[in-house]
Amino acid sequence: MDTLISGNILTFEGNPFDHPALSAVTVQPDTAVRVRAGKIVEIGPRATLLVAYPEAVHHAYGDNLVMPGFIDAHAHYPQTAMIASWGKRLIDWLNTYTFPEESKFSDPAYAAQIAELYLDLLLANGTTTVTSFCTIHPTSVEALFRAAAARGMRIVAGKTCMDRDTAPAYLRDTAQSAYDDSKALIERWHGNGRATYAITPRFSPTSTPEQLDALGKLWAEYPTCLMQTHLSEQTDEIEWVKGLYPNARDYLDTYEQFGLVREGALFGHAIHLERREIDRLREMDCSVIHCPTSNTFIGSGLFDMGARTRDGLRVGLATDTGGGSSFSMLRTMAATYEVGQLTHTALHPAQLLWLATFGSAHALHMSDKVGSIAVGMEADIAVIDLASTPAIAQRTLHVNDIWESIFPTIMMGDDRAIAATYVHGQRVAQPRDRTL
Missing domain, CATH: 2.30.40.10 (Urease, subunit C, domain 1)
Structure with missing residues (x-):
């Protein structure tokens, strides 16, 4: 009917x-x-x-x-229960709140409870598609994909991979287990109904070169997957990356040398980019995801929407919960407008609505389906x-x-x-x- x-x-x-x-x-x-x-x-x-x-x-x-329906192009559903936690800088916030909460997702029942609550909160806010990091536990990925399938939602998600000693021992995998677990999840969920798998190194500071290499090879085996990670969120993070990868040309190069920079790559934040990074992101048809409430809440900086759109990059919009302080894409658009004012780009409401729908769909290479x-x-x-x-x-x-x-x-x-x-x-x- x-x-x-x-x-x-x-x-x-x-x-x-x-x-x-x-x-x-x-x-x-x-x-x-x-x-x-x-x-x-x-x-x-x-x-x-x-x-x-x-x-x-x-x-x-x-x-x-x-x-x-709104499309949230970058989020962390395991951070639902600790959204709006007081913090200082990114690394302090991760160690104090995020990592302890993510450790709970080894429990399938807890993962299912949060996954269902999270998606219901999104739907209540008019969001119908989301791209989310999970935790290192395959159970966290299974829970989110199942909850999305039960609601008929289009979903992008993946197992977060971290094997470096910069991450707490209780939240580390290995290069091999990250490859094996991700491959098994891809074969089970990628293209199953409205599900898309995203290969998910958290960010290069918490992955060894061996793990990034394994994930780059996995992506080459399954090229229709997406790849999501973080890039240039905070200036002290960038200095940290330079110390961990002294031979890299820049932050982006820590991914590029392992085959993780190409069409289908989604880079969250991307605030403090160098000129080579911008040019390479455009050349390789990568997407950058603007997370305004998170960037202001954690004090990361101001994403320059006007400059990045003039650069010809694919730009999506996201809540980045729980670093972002709201599940609402309306609030996210409001913050985008406010950040735009501070970066001398007065965004028209038509542009804001486009970013929260078609723009994000374009960033996710899904604009022929949703948005x-x-x-x-x-x-x-x-x-x-x-x-x-x-x-x-x-x-x-x-x-x-x-x-x-x-x-x-x-x-x-x-x-x-x-x-x-x-x-x-x-x-x-x-x-x-x-x-x-």
């Missing part, structure tokens, strides 16, 4: 960083999306589609914004109430166009703004409908 979802439909006609924002991103009022078998099959005037498909189930959202409302795309949809709180509602009484109506929700909205979330065409119950 067909489903009609109607409201103000957000569509992309182009990249708003390459074309005028108002022509690249449009909002079509009183329009409906027709969904069948989890795919978008038609978009047209609401009245026309209601007449053409009288038997269709109609979900009417009036003046609400109907847009692609936009268009015929043939998977029907992952978020419906946004543009007057979800009294503060936002009073602001929308004094607007001149749809973008002035959208921007206050980006800046002040939270999960209360999510009127509905659809995953593969199926409406997901919201927290107000059930208990998480």
Whole structure:
């Protein structure tokens, strides 16, 4: 049976960083999306589609914004329980909070509990696709893939690999076990339903050259996987890397020499890049993932969105929970705007919405599947109430166009703004409908 979802439909006609924002991103009022078998099959005037498909189930959202589900391109689901933990710098924060929490994921029951809670929190915030690090334990990966499959969500994830003595002994694997465990997980999950495997060295300071070499060889064996890691998050981290890899040209080279820099590589943060790194990332068609709430929360620095988009890099957007302080991509877009102001790039709300959807899908090499409302795309949809709180509602009484109506929700909205979330065409119950 067909489903009609109607409201103000957000569509992309182009990249708003390459074309005028108002022509690249449009909002079509009183329009409906027709969904069948989890795919978008038609978009047209609401009245026309209601007449053409009288038997269709109609979900009417009036003046609400109907847009692609958010895509979170870099996160750490094992850090759910310790999000918003007070910290100083990255390494202190990892040792004090992150690593002890991640040690708990050897327990399959605990991993399953957090995986289910985490994905429900994402869905409550309108996020329908996520890319997440797991822990060194294969059980943590199994738990997240199972929970995503049960919800029909598109998911990218992988076993985090760390074998260097810079990581605590209780969270180390080996070069061989990282290869063996990751290979087994790839064969079980990669391409299974809506799952994609990402080969996942945490970052070069916690992996030996032998482990990075093993993971580079594994990626060569399974080239359709993605590869996710961290790059140039903090200046003291970069100095640490130089000490551990004295022969490397720069931080990126610690991955490049092992075959980990190519199309499908996802580099979280990438704040303090050198010119050679920028040029090489573009040449090899790699993606960089902006994590604004994490970068400000841990004091890492300011990602220059204007410069990186002008450089022609694929740029995704992410919460980076739990270094990031919110599960909400609305809050992430607000922080992106604020960081943009500090780096002299005034981002239009159309650009922010593009980054949180199509931009992230493009970074994940999935823009032919998710990230936009268009015929043939998977029907992952978020419906946004543009007057979800009294503060936002009073602001929308004094607007001149749809973008002035959208921007206050980006800046002040939270999960209360999510009127509905659809995953593969199926409406997901919201927290107000059930208990998480």
